Amino acid sequence: MNKIVWPALLALTLSACGTTGSTPATVESRTGDGATSGPATSGTETTGVAGTGVAGSAMDGSQAAGDPRKDPASPLSKRSVHFDFDSFVVKDEYRPMLEAHAGYLMSKRDARVILQGNADERGSREYNLALGQKRAEAVRKALAVLGVSEAQMEAISFGEEKPRNEADTEEAYAENRRADVVYGDE
Amino acid sequence: MPDSFLRTVLLFPLFLLSVLGASFAAHAEMEIQVIGGAANKIAIAVVPFQAAPGQPTPALTQIVADDLGRSGQFAMVASGGAPQPVEPAQVDYAVWRGKGAEAMVIGQVVALPGGRFEIRFRLLDVVKRTQIAGFSYTIARGQWRATAHQIADIVYEKLTGVKGAFSSRIAYVQKQGRRFELRVADADGQNPRTVVRSLEPLISPMFSPDGARIVYVSFEDKKPIVYVQSLSDGGRRKVAAFKGSNSAPAWAPDGKRMAVVLTRDGASQIYLINADGSGLKRLTQGGNIDTEPVFSPDGQAIYFTSDRGGSPQIYRVAASGGEPRRVSFSGSYNVSPTISPDGRYLAYISREDGRFSVVLHEMASGQVRVLTDTARDESPSFAPNGQAVLYATVQGGRGILGTVSLDGKTRARLSESGVDAREPAWGP
Numbered sequence: 001m002n003k004i005v006w007p008a009l010l011a012l013t014l015s016a017c018g019t020t021g022s023t024p025a026t027v028e029s030r031t032g033d034g035a036t037s038g039p040a041t042s043g044t045e046t047t048g049v050a051g052t053g054v055a056g057s058a059m060d061g062s063q064a065a066g067d068p069r070k071d072p073a074s075p076l077s078k079r080s081v082h083f084d085f086d087s088f089v090v091k092d093e094y095r096p097m098l099e100a101h102a103g104y105l106m107s108k109r110d111a112r113v114i115l116q117g118n119a120d121e122r123g124s125r126e127y128n129l130a131l132g133q134k135r136a137e138a139v140r141k142a143l144a145v146l147g148v149s150e151a152q153m154e155a156i157s158f159g160e161e162k163p164r165n166e167a168d169t170e171e172a173y174a175e176n177r178r179a180d181v182v183y184g185d186e
Numbered sequence: 187m188p189d190s191f192l193r194t195v196l197l198f199p200l201f202l203l204s205v206l207g208a209s210f211a212a213h214a215e216m217e218i219q220v221i222g223g224a225a226n227k228i229a230i231a232v233v234p235f236q237a238a239p240g241q242p243t244p245a246l247t248q249i250v251a252d253d254l255g256r257s258g259q260f261a262m263v264a265s266g267g268a269p270q271p272v273e274p275a276q277v278d279y280a281v282w283r284g285k286g287a288e289a290m291v292i293g294q295v296v297a298l299p300g301g302r303f304e305i306r307f308r309l310l311d312v313v314k315r316t317q318i319a320g321f322s323y324t325i326a327r328g329q330w331r332a333t334a335h336q337i338a339d340i341v342y343e344k345l346t347g348v349k350g351a352f353s354s355r356i357a358y359v360q361k362q363g364r365r366f367e368l369r370v371a372d373a374d375g376q377n378p379r380t381v382v383r384s385l386e387p388l389i390s391p392m393f394s395p396d397g398a399r400i401v402y403v404s405f406e407d408k409k410p411i412v413y414v415q416s417l418s419d420g421g422r423r424k425v426a427a428f429k430g431s432n433s434a435p436a437w438a439p440d441g442k443r444m445a446v447v448l449t450r451d452g453a454s455q456i457y458l459i460n461a462d463g464s465g466l467k468r469l470t471q472g473g474n475i476d477t478e479p480v481f482s483p484d485g486q487a488i489y490f491t492s493d494r495g496g497s498p499q500i501y502r503v504a505a506s507g508g509e510p511r512r513v514s515f516s517g518s519y520n521v522s523p524t525i526s527p528d529g530r531y532l533a534y535i536s537r538e539d540g541r542f543s544v545v546l547h548e549m550a551s552g553q554v555r556v557l558t559d560t561a562r563d564e565s566p567s568f569a570p571n572g573q574a575v576l577y578a579t580v581q582g583g584r585g586i587l588g589t590v591s592l593d594g595k596t597r598a599r600l601s602e603s604g605v606d607a608r609e610p611a612w613g614p
Binding site for chain 2: 126129133134137158162
């Protein structure tokens with residue numbers, strides 16, 4: 001199973017502009033449950049792009065019918081880039097994974113990807129938001145170097161707000177110093 | 187232990203406020219604890235006001251005494267065992283002087299037709315045996331707390347010469363389970379009202395200078411976006427929803443512009459924008475992190491956090507742009523600056539030996555001193571009268587809010603049981 005379960009409603013606004021009109025009162029979040037929620041509320045997650053024509057050396061015919069991004073055997077199923085403490089360098093071990101995502105994105109020009117940076121919980125929330133952004137930016141730049149169009153990517157940060165591991169340990173901190181690759185149709 | 191370090195602990199009973207409308211969810215009241223205090227406290231007796239039938243609880247005098255006690259400027263003189271005067275003519279000054287009181291507050295509550303109350307109070311100088319102040323209020327039931335805070339403000343200002351901040355408000359984010367609520371409460375943490383409710387994180391609230399609006403960052407659209415919301419009708423608009431992350435909003439003193447941090451051009455950089463989302467202008471330049479901007483009281487400068495020197499430190503830049511100048515020099519992690527209303531002090535979070543504490547930085551001398559003894563402090567902001575700093579910290583595994591006086595000697599705890607409170611901001 002994929003490590004990251006997103007609600008199917010995930011609506012990407014890749015080029016939101018500055019302002020919108022005033023909208024009414026106290027909001028109940030319109031976007032439903034967060035990353036740890038249960039099954040998607042619509043079929044969108046399973047009706048994503050069919051996995052034909054994917055540029056990837058590990059592909060074989062048996063996967064063509066499914067979504068290669070969901071195939072545990074495919075590097076496309078790998079979504080997380082972990083970083084060392086106080087580091088924003090994408091380590092070499094992530095190169096095959098990022099090459100696979102770059103290939104997928106270049107073969108599907110309508111596909112959109114959001115790069116979500118995260119940080120551990122120590123220190124200022126806003127500074128951690130900026131640290132998470134730096135990690136997302138590092139992955140965005142790596143994909144850009146591999147040929148992915150800027151228009152297909154958005155780097156954002158969750159800072160320390162959505163920890164994958166909520167424990168107060170060094171191990172948990174390391175798990176949260178991370179950037180995730182999430183597709184717009186997921 | 188010297189007298190000046192007399193420990194007072196005030197605990198609010200867990201009353202439910204009957205004045206709250208039905209639209210507000212039931213909640214437990216916050217507790218307040220005061221630990222330590224200033225060296226030269228003013229000894230004051232707050233005599234329980236003669237009560238009226240049907241008056242709200244807690245007693246008005248309890249709220250006034252808690253306000254004064256939390257400031258650390260007063261030693262509370264117990265009023266039991268003596269006749270409880272209502273009018274100045276009934277005061278036996280020798281008795282109160284004998285109890286050590288230098289000042290005293292007396293008064294009464296009278297029920298009026300239509301559920302209203304008349305509140306009369308007098309502040310007396312026990313040494314000179316004169317009246318310092320006297321006021322009468324006619325109030326509705328819902329103005330009970332506001333009136334108590336106003337009385338505390340008058341007492342505070344008359345006796346210390348500094349304007350009180352008890353009638354001001356705070357904002358904070360409460361996390362309960364997976365639910366986030368942005369709340370606005372009285373400065374003592376009481377009377378909380380939820381203004382935003384979300385299943386996604388909310389951070390970085392800040393009141394507009396006139397207190398009519400609040401700006402904050404919401405993750406409800408799966409990325410950080412800056413919203414401005416009216417506190418009177420709840421109407422809101424997106425101020426910054428550009429590609430990438432939008433965060434760290436800070437009002438300019440004119441209430442028309444704000445500073446925000448955007449990543450639309452790559453790195454986290456500071457921009458100026460009008461409160462209606464128009465007039466975007468980039469302020470800082472470079473590929474490093476520039477974040478947590480805050481305007482100086484005159485609006486001419488912006489203090490912010492940057493890692494341009496290799497570690498996060500506080501910098502200052504003219505609001506018109508130019509080359510930033512480094513402000514913090516000691517330590518390898520100084521973040522989240524906030525500036526006092528008179529511009530004399532910065533407070534920020536400093537990490538030393540793995541502990542994150544609130545520190546006070548005097549601008550003129552550059553001297554820095556640690557104000558707190560907790561290890562996970564975040565998000566400092568000054569009281570509108572500049573006499574205390576509100577901050578978040580962690581105690582017993584949960585987020586709590588606290589205030590600390592500028593000498594570090596008086597710390598009060600505002601917290602509600604069973605929830606996680608964070609991201610506080612002190613407003614007007």
